Amino acid sequence: MITQSFLSSVEDPNPPGQNQAxxxxxxxxxxxxxLLIGxxxxxxxxxxxxxxxGYAQVGDWSxxxxxxxxxxxxxxxxxQILVQ
Known part of the structure; x- marks a missing residue:
């Protein structure tokens, strides 16, 4: 189900209490x-x-x-973006 897939991707992979430094x-x-809609x-x-x-080439979009x-x-x- 789409809702479950979306929500599961939002969950924090590091539960509280783990050292995240x-x-x-x-x-x-x-x-x-x-996602562009219009x-x-x-x-x-x-x-x-x-x-x-300079953000993305036309051919990169569906x-x-x-x-x-x-x-x-x-x-x-x-x-793919860099996240710190």
């Missing part, structure tokens, strides 16, 4: 997903703007996918 000093890569024009325009400012709502589309970008 060493985890905070070494940057680690973690997956991050960006009209096809708004989503496409935003994707192109993010390329212009193709436009309908959301099920009339005139609404989404596109997803998955990245």
């Amino acid at each position: 060493s985890d905070n000093t070494v940057p680690q890569r973690e997956p991050l997903k960006h 009209s096809s024009k708004a989503v496409t325009s935003t994707i192109h703007y993010l390329e212009v400012i 193709k436009l996918l309908p959301t099920g709502n009339p005139g609404e589309f989404m596109s997803i970008l998955s990245r």
